[in-house]
Amino acid sequence: xxxxxxxxxHVSVSEGTPVLLRCNYSSSYSPSLFWYVQxxxxxxxxxxxxTSAATLVKGINGxxxxxxxxxxxxHLTKPSAHMSDAAEYxxxxxxxxxxxxxxFGTGTRLQVFP
Amino acid sequence: xxxxxQSPRYKIIEKRQSVAFWCNPIxxxxxxxxxxxxxxxxxKLLIQFQNNGVVDDSQLPKDxxxxxxxxxxxxxxxxxxxxxxxxxxxxCASSGEAGSAYGYTFGSGTRLTVV
Numbered sequence: 694x695x696x697x698x699x700x701x702x703h704v705s706v707s708e709g710t711p712v713l714l715r716c717n718y719s720s721s722y723s724p725s726l727f728w729y730v731q732x733x734x735x736x737x738x739x740x741x742x743x744t745s746a747a748t749l750v751k752g753i754n755g756x757x758x759x760x761x762x763x764x765x766x767x768h769l770t771k772p773s774a775h776m777s778d779a780a781e782y783x784x785x786x787x788x789x790x791x792x793x794x795x796x797f798g799t800g801t802r803l804q805v806f807p
Numbered sequence: 808x809x810x811x812x813q814s815p816r817y818k819i820i821e822k823r824q825s826v827a828f829w830c831n832p833i834x835x836x837x838x839x840x841x842x843x844x845x846x847x848x849x850x851k852l853l854i855q856f857q858n859n860g861v862v863d864d865s866q867l868p869k870d871x872x873x874x875x876x877x878x879x880x881x882x883x884x885x886x887x888x889x890x891x892x893x894x895x896x897x898x899c900a901s902s903g904e905a906g907s908a909y910g911y912t913f914g915s916g917t918r919l920t921v922v
Contacts, residue, residue, distance in 0.1 A: 736810065736913035737850070737898070783849050793838065793902060793911070794863065797849025 695720050697767075697784045699798040707806050712756075712771040714801045716784030719765065726767045727785040727795070728758055737783070743767060754778070779805045809833065811914035813899050819920045825887035828917045832880070832901030836912075838862075839876055841884050842898040844916070850898055856882060889921045 700715040718724055726743040741752025748760045758769045767784060784798040812831040820826050832839050837858050842850035853872065855862040858879035867874070871890070876882040886893055896916040904910035 734816075734915060736915045737900075738913075739911065785849075791863075793840075793904075794852055794855070795850075795911070797851070799847065799849050 695724065695786045695788055695796050697726075697786050697796065697798040699782075699784050699801050701801050702799065703802045703804065705804040705806065706774045708776055709773050712769070712774045712778065712803065714769040714782050714784075714803065716767045716769065716798060717765050718767055718784070718786050720786060725787040726758075726760065727787070728752065728756070728767075728769050729783045729785055729797075731781040731783065731800075733780075740769070740782075774803075774805045776805050776807065779803055811899055811901050811912050813897075813914040813917050815917055816915070817918050817920075819922060820889055822891055822921050823888040825885065826889055826919060827883050827885045828897050828899075828919075830882045830884070830899030830914060832882070832899070833903070833912055836901035836903045836910075837879065838902040838904075839882050840900040840902075840911075841874060841882070842900065842913075844896040844898055845892075846895070853884070886919075889919075891921050894919055894921045 696719045698717045728740040729737045730740050731737050740756050741750045743750050743760045751757045756771050781800045781802050783800050785795050788794045814829050839856045841853045843853050844850040854864040854867045854874045856876040859876045874884045896918050898916045899914045902910040
C-alpha cells in the first residue's frame with residue numbers, strides 16, 4: 694500500500710532563512726508524489742508534482758522538491774522563507790492505478806518568524 | 808475561473824442530528840471528490856463521482872454517510888445520525904482530467920463540529 698510519512702509536525706524558521714520539510718514515502722511502484730499547501734480557511738493548493746520526468750521538481754512560490762529513490766524521500770525546500778509561507782504543508786502520494794486517489798501525510802505546520 | 812464552492816463554511820450540531828453539505832464544482836469538471844480532514848490528520852477520500860456515477864466509495868461509512876450528485880454537477884454529502892468523531896473539515900474537490908491527480912481543485916471546506 695502507498696503511504697507517506699512527514700517527519701516533522703511543526704517547523705519554525707526565521708524570515709529569510711531556508712525551509713526544509715521532510716517527507717518519506719512507501720510505494721511498491723514508481724510513485725506519483727505531490728506537495729500541497731493549505732492556508733487557514735483556504736482550499737488546498739498544489740505546490741508541485743513529481744511525474745518521473747526529472748528528480749528535481751520546481752513548484753510555485755520558489756519551492757522545490759527532490760525525488761530520491763535510494764532514500765525514498767521527497768523533501769520540500771525553499772532557499773528563503775517569507776512570512777506568507779506560514780501554512781500547513783502536506784506530502785501526498787497517489788495510488789499506482791488510481792492516480793487521482795490521493796493519500797495524504799499528516800501535515801507539517803510551518804511557522805515563519807520575523 | 809471560479810473555484811469549487813462549498814457551503815456552509817461552518818456547522819455545529821448535536822450528536823445524533825443530521826447535517827448536509829453542498830458542493831458546486833468547477834464548470835465542466837466531470838469528476839468530483841469528497842474528502843474528510845480530521846484535526847491533525849491529512850484529508851482522506853470518502854467518495855468519488857464521475858459525472859453522476861460513483862467510482863469509489865470504499866471508505867465512506869455507509870451506515871451514516873450518503874452522497875449524491877444529481878445531473879452530474881452539484882453534490883451533497885449527508886451524515887445521519889452524526890457522531891462526535893465526525894467532527895472534521897469536509898473538503899470537496901473537482902477535476903477535469905478523469906483518472907488524473909493533476910487537474911485537482913479543492914474547495915475551502917465545511918468545518919463540522921459535533922457536540
